[in-house]
Amino acid sequence: MMVRRLHRIIGLALMLPFLAWAITGFVFFVKPGYAGAYEVLSPKMYNLDQAISIQPDSGWLEFRGFKTVLGNHLIVRTMSGWIHLDPVTLQQRGLPSEADLIRLVSDAFSANPSRYGKINTISGDSVTTDTGVEIKVDWSRLSFQQRGKDTARLDLLYRIHYLQWTGLKTLDKILGMVGIALIIILTLLGARLALRGA
Structure with a gap:
């Protein structure tokens, strides 16, 4: 008993x-809603107008060059981290102006306009859209990380499950x-x- x-x-x-x-x-x-919630948002790439000749520095572990709506970029990984360089001068490229940030991020939104909508606010390296999605911009790597309400919901389910x-x-x-x-x-x-x- x-x-x-x-x-x-x-x-x-x-x-x-x-x-x-x-x-x-x-x-x-x-997996309902996973596609948008965990979608990888990247800057839109364009073909280079001309070949860029780059003499790599001995301290570079890897590098990649490409073109966005803002022009040509050179992203370099060193022992101390990632650096965003101007491919012509090889000098560190400063943070973009707010207008350039809007152009860069808005151009990336063309991959999925229904998810990202239009830019609502900008605060430092964070962009929020009228659809409630927040995009963090990592200028040194020229990469984006997006998170919406659906991402937060799925993350909550993950925490409950585990x-x-x-x-x-x-x-x-x-x-x-x-x-x-x-x-x-x-x-x-x-x-x-x-x-x-x-």
Whole structure:
């Protein structure tokens, strides 16, 4: 009788986590809305007007040259990180003006205008659109990172699925370990009940 009662109590305690895990697992399996939420937004590239001859520095680990609506760019990786250079002078290219940033980001939006819409506000390296998408611009790498409301929703489902409920890493790990221990106990109690009944 005690085994059955303990099995019932643990089963009830795990009902909500199991339900949350099953629902979020279904969402991860079907993947509705993933395409836009995790879409990679990149600057729109154009063909170079002419070949650019670049003599690489010995400190460069890698480099790439390309053209955007703002002209030619040279992105270099060194031991200390990424640097955005002018391909002609090989001098570090300063941050773009707000007008240039608008041109660069708006040009990239042409890949998916329904998602990105129009630029609403600019604050430093962050651009927010009228569709609620926020774009972070990494000028040293000339790359974008976009995040919308759908991204936040899917990230929340991820945290629910992987038992990251409190936001405190240590506490979440403890709760996860307790949950796993309860699942093992539930399984053993269920097996005992099944074997007893056989």
